[in-house]
Amino acid sequence: MNLSEIYTEVIAEHSRSAKNKREIKDPDFALEGMNPSCGDEIKVEARLSGEIITDIAFTGSGCAVSLASASIMADLLRGKTLDEAEAMISLFLKMIKGEITNEALLDELGEAVAFENISNLPARVKCAVLAWHTFLEAIRAQRGEK
Numbered sequence: 001m002n003l004s005e006i007y008t009e010v011i012a013e014h015s016r017s018a019k020n021k022r023e024i025k026d027p028d029f030a031l032e033g034m035n036p037s038c039g040d041e042i043k044v045e046a047r048l049s050g051e052i053i054t055d056i057a058f059t060g061s062g063c064a065v066s067l068a069s070a071s072i073m074a075d076l077l078r079g080k081t082l083d084e085a086e087a088m089i090s091l092f093l094k095m096i097k098g099e100i101t102n103e104a105l106l107d108e109l110g111e112a113v114a115f116e117n118i119s120n121l122p123a124r125v126k127c128a129v130l131a132w133h134t135f136l137e138a139i140r141a142q143r144g145e146k
Helices: 003-016 064-077 082-096 103-107 110-115 122-142
Strands: 029-035 040-049 052-061
Touching (some): 029 122, 040 122, 064 110, 064 122, 082 110
């Protein structure tokens, strides 16, 4: 099995799995995001303990790429501080744009590195980044930033 096949399996597994696709009771913040070009709709929710994300989940509907990306993001950001989450989201978005190729940096993204070459499928880029952009907006709204 080559690396591309492994990444495809990671995406398929997360899109099938429901472990992060659920509502959080009394979330500290939540925000809905939508991709009008394909109809993906994601709502991300999080619970905090101080600045630490103790739980993160999503609900909504979308393509396999969108759902898998949201699930992988939840796994990656759970247990991180809001600052660490912002840094991870920034790193992910830079990877998607091809601005970062340093393997040591990309290793920090764990399974999210499966989306490294999504830019080769331009129609799927918005699907892959939807949850990440939405959660970044939610963090900024939580902090009163624009």
